[in-house]
Amino acid sequence: MEKKTIWHTMAAVDVRFLYIIIVIAIVIPLLNPIGLPLVFLDEVIDTVALMRSIPPGSLVYFGAECAAENSAELRPPAVAGARLMYELGHRIIIGGFWPDGCILVRQWLTPYFEEMGAVYGEDYVILGYRASVTSILDTARDNFILAFSDRDINGDRLSSMPVMAGLNKASDFAYCFVLSPGGPGTGTYTTAWRATGEVDLIIDVPTGSMYNSAGNNYQSGLTAGLIGGLNGGAQFEQLIGHPGEATRSMDAQSMGHFAIITFLVVGNIGYFQIRRMEEQEKEAIKSGGS
Amino acid sequence: MAGVNVPTAIVDALTPWSTTIGVICLIGVWSMLYKENPFYRACEHAYVGSAAAHTLVTTYANTIKPGIQMNMAQNGDYWEIIPILLGCLIYFQPIRQYNWISRFPMAFWVGYNAGYSLTLRVAMPLFTEARRTMLPFFVITDGRFDLMTSINNIVFTGVVVLVLVYFIFSRNVIQGKGVFLNRWARIAIMICFGAGFGNGVANRVSLLIGRFNYVLSDWLKLY
Numbered sequence: 108m109e110k111k112t113i114w115h116t117m118a119a120v121d122v123r124f125l126y127i128i129i130v131i132a133i134v135i136p137l138l139n140p141i142g143l144p145l146v147f148l149d150e151v152i153d154t155v156a157l158m159r160s161i162p163p164g165s166l167v168y169f170g171a172e173c174a175a176e177n178s179a180e181l182r183p184p185a186v187a188g189a190r191l192m193y194e195l196g197h198r199i200i201i202g203g204f205w206p207d208g209c210i211l212v213r214q215w216l217t218p219y220f221e222e223m224g225a226v227y228g229e230d231y232v233i234l235g236y237r238a239s240v241t242s243i244l245d246t247a248r249d250n251f252i253l254a255f256s257d258r259d260i261n262g263d264r265l266s267s268m269p270v271m272a273g274l275n276k277a278s279d280f281a282y283c284f285v286l287s288p289g290g291p292g293t294g295t296y297t298t299a300w301r302a303t304g305e306v307d308l309i310i311d312v313p314t315g316s317m318y319n320s321a322g323n324n325y326q327s328g329l330t331a332g333l334i335g336g337l338n339g340g341a342q343f344e345q346l347i348g349h350p351g352e353a354t355r356s357m358d359a360q361s362m363g364h365f366a367i368i369t370f371l372v373v374g375n376i377g378y379f380q381i382r383r384m385e386e387q388e389k390e391a392i393k394s395g396g397s
Numbered sequence: 398m399a400g401v402n403v404p405t406a407i408v409d410a411l412t413p414w415s416t417t418i419g420v421i422c423l424i425g426v427w428s429m430l431y432k433e434n435p436f437y438r439a440c441e442h443a444y445v446g447s448a449a450a451h452t453l454v455t456t457y458a459n460t461i462k463p464g465i466q467m468n469m470a471q472n473g474d475y476w477e478i479i480p481i482l483l484g485c486l487i488y489f490q491p492i493r494q495y496n497w498i499s500r501f502p503m504a505f506w507v508g509y510n511a512g513y514s515l516t517l518r519v520a521m522p523l524f525t526e527a528r529r530t531m532l533p534f535f536v537i538t539d540g541r542f543d544l545m546t547s548i549n550n551i552v553f554t555g556v557v558v559l560v561l562v563y564f565i566f567s568r569n570v571i572q573g574k575g576v577f578l579n580r581w582a583r584i585a586i587m588i589c590f591g592a593g594f595g596n597g598v599a600n601r602v603s604l605l606i607g608r609f610n611y612v613l614s615d616w617l618k619l620y
Contacts, residue, residue, distance in 0.1 A: 123430065123431060126430055129605075133602070133605060133606060133609055134609060134613070137606070137609055137610070137613060137620070138613065138619060138620065176604065178607055179603045179604050179605075179606055179607020179608070179610065180600065180603045180604075180607070206451075206452055206455045206456065206459075207451075207455070210455075235459055236455060236459045236460075237459060237460065238456065238459070238460040241510075241513055256463055256467060256468060258463060258467065262463070294522075297522055298519055298521075298522070301521075302519070302521035302522065314600055314603075315596045315597070315599040315600035315603060316593075316596055316597045316600040317596075318596045319589070319592060319593045319596055323526060324522070324526075326529065327522075327525050327526040327528075327529040327530075328525060328529060329522050329525050329526070336596070336599060336600065336603065337599070337603045337606070338599075352610065355620075356603075356606045356610065359606050359609070360599070360602055360603060360606060363602040363605065363606070364598070364599065364602060367598060367602070
């Protein structure tokens with residue numbers, strides 16, 4: 108009869124038990140933040156410096172490329188980014204090619220814009236969702252207002268809004284700040300506006316799963332800034348002096364990762380231990396038989 | 398979305414209720430982690446149905462309606478009827494006798510995208526990344542030899558060459574002692590995949606944190 112060890116018991120543990128441990132590891136730090144230290148990456152520091160270097164009154168494009176499932180990672184940098192842009196006096200043009208993108212970003216940013224006193228149509232405008240991203244971004248290279256049919260998300264005329272003053276084509280933007288959980292995302296703007304020389308500065312705000320390819324783009328100089336995942340969002344919040352949702356969530360994320368890494372390490376040790384014991388048993392049977 | 402402006406008072410009054418419904422659906426979906434059950438199925442079907450309805454309404458309100466009402470009726474851009482009719486042809490797909498007609502919009506769309514992809518600007522990111530891969534092996538910073546950056550560049554370039562060799566000679570052209578190159582290339586690729594997987598896990602944990610923020614902060618107002 109096979110001898111049962113602690114490794115066998117652990118290998119047979121109900122997976123729902125692991126779910127409970129992960130929930131506990133995440134919920135406790137959310138309710139009682141530990142205050143684990145945050146390491147600031149050069150890419151985020153440089154991104155903040157880049158945004159601060161843009162003069163007041165400049166036009167910036169805010170790519171609201173996101174969906175509800177990305178809100179945990181993209182809402183904090185979106186809020187912090189819009190806050191910094193407004194504080195720096197940038198005029199914010201929010202557009203998006205994900206069906207829910209502009210609606211979500213309006214929901215995220217409106218309370219903060221109201222709190223800061225930003226005026227819709229003067230300090231910022233939301234263009235609303237449009238289908239056919241490539242043709243619209245292409246048209247926007249020559250005539251931005253025509254590309255968006257001269258209408259904002261509410262159906263009001265863009266050309267009558269003070270925030271649009273001086274915005275004729277894509278090259279009038281000082282930089283693009285693009286949330287990027289996939290496509291359309293930073294790659295779309297890179298191809299449409301960066302590759303054609305319309306906009307040189309693109310700040311990439313990817314989700315964690317897009318961070319690898321975003322890192323390639325940043326290191327190769329395709330993008331000028333990078334704020335990656337919840338961690339990047341937390342750094343960004345702290346660097347601009349407004350710690351918020353991402354900063355509060357970082358302890359929970361660290362503890363969640365710690366729990367997962369522990370499971371991985373223990374699981375692998377258990378796997379190799381069980382395999383070693385099985386091999387030893389086979390050897391014993393062989394030698395006993397011969 | 399365009400044309401739909403719900404008064405703020407109504408939105409404010411409905412928000413707590415919509416949050417509660419959201420939490421109930423969240424619990425319903427999470428109940429799948431315990432075991433399959435009708436509550437989960439009900440939430441799943443409600444999600445699929447509402448997502449389809451939402452996409453339909455959003456597309457109509459932001460694309461079709463402005464196209465017909467504004468571009469055609471107000472601005473007189475009647476030529477827009479051509480892409481609309483072309484798009485409608487795709488609905489011939491379920492009719493077996495005429496489903497060949499649905500190939501026209503698809504052919505147009507594929508041709509458009511192929512033409513777009515063949516332009517030089519799509520290749521620009523590739524050229525930029527290739528150029529930035531060619532790094533100096535001996536880096537001098539502030540007049541002094543920068544050992545760490547030099548090692549970093551050598552490792553980086555070495556890994557790029559290894560992985561290229563692995564894929565170019567995928568039919569095991571390298572024989573004998575050269576096989577070790579393939580092994581190192583596989584290790585390099587696995588490290589890259591591992592980093593991607595790690596980021597994927599971080600992404601999933603972030604999603605979970607987002608849902609807990611929704612329950613604990615937006616619904617229960619615990620922080």
